[in-house]
Amino acid sequence: MDFFTPRDARGAARTLHGVMLLAAAVLGVYVLLDPPAVGLPLAVGIVVALAGGALALRVGAGRVPGWVFVAVPVLGVVLVATLDVVTSDATTAAQVFFLLPVLFSAAYLRRSAAWAVTAVAVAGEALTVFWLLPPTVAVVDAAFVGSVAVVMTFVLTRANGRTDEVVAELRHQAAVDPLTGLVTRRVLDDAASCALSGAEAAAGTALVVVDLDHFKQVNDTHGHPVGDAMLVHVAGLLREAMGPRAVVSRLGGDELAALLPGTTATAALTRAHHFVGTVRARPLVLASGEVPLVVRATVSVGVAHAPEHAADLLGMYRAADGALYAVKEAGRDGAAGATATPDGTPGVPAPRQETPAVVRG
Incomplete structure (x- = not known):
């Protein structure tokens, strides 16, 4: 008490x-x-x-x-x-x-x-x-x-x-990040440590890392206030796509992440693809005079899973980053799962899949 x-x-x-x-x-x-x-x-x-x-x-x-x-x-x-x-x-x-x-x-x-x-x-x-x-x-x-x-x-x-x-x-x-309302990297790391050592460790824990494609162009074209609004918009879509049990964080700049305790690698990758399609289908709309300003964006997403791809938190970050950069090299606007070995050594990322567009219901 x-x-x-x-x-x-x-x-x-x-x-x-x-x-x-x-x-x-x-x-x-x-x-x-x-x-x-x-x-x-x-x-x-x-x-x-x-x-x-x-x-x-x-x-x-x-x-x-x-x-x-x-x-x-x-x-x-x-x-x-x-x-x-x-x-x-x-x-x-x-x-x-x-x-x-x-x-x-x-x-x-x-x-x-x-x-x-x-x-x-x-x-x-x-x-x-x-x-x-x-x-x-x-x-x-x-x-x-x-x-x-x-x-x-x-x-x-x-x-x-x-x-x-x-x-x-x-x-x-x-x-808490004051702009997006997401938790900070420190909170995400603490949650990951608990998930990897707690009761949900047997079911596995997934880490989803997100990077906004060509975000600098948004700031350069429309200004930093619009760039900030885009970050808030995408952060809300990520929180929505990952589900209520996810720990969603802003790592810094335009990099976001979500921790999914008790989630398989397949389920996490499915959510990542859904999120990519949602961002593509739901652009940022801002009131700007008589004609609203519509700003479209895409994201690149990497997914890692413990214990399938890594044995610890550092290994999960490395594996997810490897998958993320594989998506960027393949043309961005997609999601890929890592294939790192359980000891945390990065492997070859899984092939990038085309993400079907998601239409607002």
């Missing part, structure tokens, strides 16, 4: 380790310099528990269950309240310890979990001071500590929320 998942699990584990170690050290010094007349065994036990918990977090950083990050601050509030009541200590120094769980939670937990821990801390501190102090004094102390806890949580969770929004936007920008 998101409630129990910290914003940064590894950082949260390290910080919690430090907080627990600090609390153990401070409480240990307090016990040595001014041993409580009542509750000494409990105080020593808490010191040992804090030190042991800090050590466990240090050793197991990165493998800590999410619920631990909420349970430990709540348990910390309970321990502080218990120790204060047993030792009859309601001094400011004792009450400050209630803010440590709040500080950690506001910095590392989700907003809802941080406010939940803050509520527990405020309630625990109020119960403690009302148990130990006269009501008039307890009200002031509870209001002071509670206000600090609430302001601390509000400021930190608000700042963290803004930081998360910025990070999410940066990740989106890094993952």
